Amino acid sequence: MTTTVFAALDFGPVWEMRSELLSGIGTMALVSVVSFAIAIVGGLVLAGMRQSRSLPISWAGFVLIQVLRGIALYVLLLWLFFGLAAQGGFQFEPIPAGIFALALLNSAYLAEIFRAGYEAVPPGQKEAALACGLPKRTWFGKIHLPQVTQITLPAMGNVFVDIIKDTSILSAIGVAELLRESQRWAQFYELPFEFYTAAAAIYIAIVTLVTFGWRRLERRFSRHLHTAPRVRRSRGLLFGIGGRPSTTTAS
Template identity: 35%
Template structure:
């Protein structure tokens, strides 16, 4: 039997889908911000002169990169609540899950970029009287961030895609609204196709903005 398309159903549910999209973006941005900060901290611990801190950071990256976002979301929202009694909202659980997973990846991006900065610049900064902290934040980190921009943008695109999993715990994101609308209207193909196109558009937009940012930073550097 052929399936007769009815895209009008998608239009009728557009306001709810738009609300889901806004919630998806809120989760993605919050999770990304947390990942950036936590990832930098882990990267610095990986480069610490003290081996216990290096070992701890290494274990962190290996552990959290080895587990699926699917497991994180379920475990944190349901398991952590049962063990600790914390009453996490779907939003909070989603952001924590994204931050744990993607900070482990971002820490390696940071570490590679920081180690790629010429050591001579650190020595030159020291000869000018700059301390280690000032040298890092004023000389090393800005150059490392410039190098890391493509990977940082790529990681945000991954976060946008991973955010679809949070529908599992009742978060009213784009995927959750898509599932609800598809079941309500009995138009699975139309709604899931629409969701796929929205996610595709988001990833393309992020990639293009990343390239524009990279070119702009490169011009400023020169």
């Protein structure tokens, strides 16, 4: 029975419509990258507001972050695209509305990531640097910022992956990204299983490539740690028990 079901599958139309699916991937990539870039800027602004010594500014940043984190992406998207226009407000085009919604939502998450990374660096480092006569700009650019970047990069990668997957929600307002194109041709050929399977495989492939690329970026920003001594155990031991550890230095 299972063999009969799989034998009836027809992925030929999926291959025939590869140019349309590739067009949807291009739209998805454009929206993802632009949204992520804007979200980084917004996250830095919100994180700066949260770290402000002015209590009203700090509280305003806190409220904005909580509001943006509390709104579902689908609701925010419909509010921007349909709600504002219905009340005579600004009429967004589908792609700008999707970019704006993704950027707003994820700027709140990135703000908390940046704030946590900033606070993770021991404050004593700044005191020691200033006591040694190091200018604040040099301390921030050469000591503080590299550590904050290293701490926040893994979480930023997770946000970017979420943005890539969340672009599928933009099909609700007519953005011709990957899912929208898959839905269109799945209905035309009446082959939902084939087209949605192909879409799922493409999402997995893209996320996997982005993950590996981001890991390389993380290692690049952690190169200064690779000179630290590390313990290497013999491969012939079970669970590394019972051997003499040897100390090596990574190149």
